[in-house]
Amino acid sequence: xxxxxxxxxxxxxxxxxxxxxxxxxxxxxxxxxxxxxxxxxxxxxxxxxxxxxxxxxxxxxxxxxxxxxxxxxxxxxxxxxxxxxxxxxxxxxxxxxxxxxxxxxxxxxxxxx
Amino acid sequence: xxxxxxxxxxxxxxxxxxxxxxxxxxxxxxxxxxxxxxxxxxxxxxxxxxxxxxxxxxxxxxxxxxxxxxxxxxxxxxxxxxxxxxxxxxxxxxxxxxxxxxxxxxxxxx
Numbered sequence: 001x002x003x004x005x006x007x008x009x010x011x012x013x014x015x016x017x018x019x020x021x022x023x024x025x026x027x028x029x030x031x032x033x034x035x036x037x038x039x040x041x042x043x044x045x046x047x048x049x050x051x052x053x054x055x056x057x058x059x060x061x062x063x064x065x066x067x068x069x070x071x072x073x074x075x076x077x078x079x080x081x082x083x084x085x086x087x088x089x090x091x092x093x094x095x096x097x098x099x100x101x102x103x104x105x106x107x108x109x110x111x112x113x
Numbered sequence: 114x115x116x117x118x119x120x121x122x123x124x125x126x127x128x129x130x131x132x133x134x135x136x137x138x139x140x141x142x143x144x145x146x147x148x149x150x151x152x153x154x155x156x157x158x159x160x161x162x163x164x165x166x167x168x169x170x171x172x173x174x175x176x177x178x179x180x181x182x183x184x185x186x187x188x189x190x191x192x193x194x195x196x197x198x199x200x201x202x203x204x205x206x207x208x209x210x211x212x213x214x215x216x217x218x219x220x221x222x223x
Binding site for chain 1: 155200213215
C-alpha cells in the first residue's frame with residue numbers, strides 16, 4: 001500500500017492558462033474522488049468515479065473543469081482558462097468497493113496569478 | 114446527508130484526553146458518523162467511524178449518544194502531533210460525498 005499520490009504538489013500558473021493534475025489511487029481501490037479546499041474551509045466535493053465511470057459531479061465543477069479516469073486507474077483533473085478564484089488545494093481520495101473510508105492524497109496546491 | 118455542528122476551536126494540554134464534540138441532530142437511521150483530521154498542509158486522515166455503538170481503535174474512541182444526535186471523539190492521551198483540524202462527517206451508507214464543514218481546530222499545548 002503506497003498510498004494515494006498526486007502530481008504536481010504545487011502549481012503556479014497565470015490566469016487564462018490551462019492546468020492538469022494527476023491522481024494515482026491505491027491500486028485495488030475502484031472509487032476515486034476529487035475535492036477542492038480553500039483557505040480556512042474544509043474540503044468540498046467535486047466529482048466521483050467508480051472504475052472509469054464518472055457517477056457524480058458537484059455544481060462546483062463548472063464547464064471549465066473536466067475530470068477523466070480512462071482505464072479505471074489514475075485520474076486527471078483539468079482546469080481550462082484558469083481564474084484567480086481557482087486558487088486552492090485540490091485533493092484526491094480513493095476507496096474500495098464496499099468500504100466508505102476514503103484515503104486522501106497530499107493534494108496539489110494551485111496558485112493562479 | 115445530515116449537517117454537523119462542531120466548535121470552531123479547542124485547546125488541550127499534552128498528555129490529557131481531548132474530547133471533541135459533534136452535534137448531528139438530523140441524522141437518520143442509515144447514516145454513519147465519520148471522523149477525519151487534517152494536519153496543516155496534508156490531506157485529511159481517517160480516524161474512526163461508527164453507526165450507533167461506541168467504537169475504539171488505536172487512534173481514538175468514538176462515543177455516540179443513544180439517540181444518535183451527537184457524538185464525541187476522544188483522543189485518550191493527546192500529543193503535540195495531534196494538533197490538527199478535526200472533521201465530523203455524517204454520511205449515508207450508500208453515499209459517496211463527504212461534507213466536511215469547517216471542523217474543530219485542536220491545539221495541543223505543551
